[in-house]
Amino acid sequence: MNNYSKQPRFTAELPIKISGQSSIEGKIINISKSGAKIKLNSKSYRSLNTLLSFYIYMDGQTPETIKKDKKDIEAHRIKVISKIVRYANENNDDCLGVEIIAPEGEDKTRWNKFFHQLEQDQKRTFVEPKKLNFTLRFKNIRDLIDFLPVAPVDPFFIPTLKPRIVGTVVTITLMHPSRDDAKLDIRAKIIAYGTHPENEYLGATCQLEDLDVITKNKINAFVGQRLYPIMIRSSDTH
Secondary structure, three states, rough: HHHHOOOOOEEEEOOEOOOOOOOOOOOEEEOOEEEEEEEEOOOOOOOOOOOEEEEEEEEOOOOOOEEEEEEEEHEEEEEEEEEEEEEEEEEEEEEEEEEEOOOOOHHHHHHHHHHHHHHHHHOOOOOOOOOOEEEEEOHHHHHHHHHHHOOOOOOOOOOOOOOOOOOEEEEEEEEEEOOOOEEEEEEEEEEEEEOOOOOEEEEEEEEEEOOOOOHHHHHHHHOOOOOOOOOOOOOHOO
């Protein structure tokens, strides 16, 4: 129980489902490697110290909300065995505090990747306001430049555990790595949400919107490099 309270804890609202034949679903409120606060959509009484087995859906989608084949479902969920250790409350909803028994096999591999992503998100100082826009600060200007697409039409990836709706246009606020008072807002469209093909992190794939000459100039000035060339038409010189 002491270990349960000492582990770093992360906010990660992801859907869960009780394993077996049960149709009971719910969500994670927050989680650490040794414990979690969860909310179930069932009001059935559950005794302390009883075992509870459930799946965590890392892509934010249960099989009931989106059609998937079995192989795809297995790749995007983790089976967790836990023990109920306390009753909790979150916004007047009944919640359970559970102590997690470390997963094994392929679930353990996915579990470790899941927490690696949570830790990386925290290191990026990644902030998500209620409107589900993005605010990003990077350690140095090189990381910021590497984040931006090479060409304006190229997609780029933002890790996030909160599901995003494809087609939504969001504002991305870039905080300058070395100037605390400097920031730049750019607009992007969500073109996909799911795991990154190279590292299996969950996140939103985006594409820049409204990238006109003025916005290109602002980005170039912000990073201190001619990242995006400005094409000047011959008619503009007269």
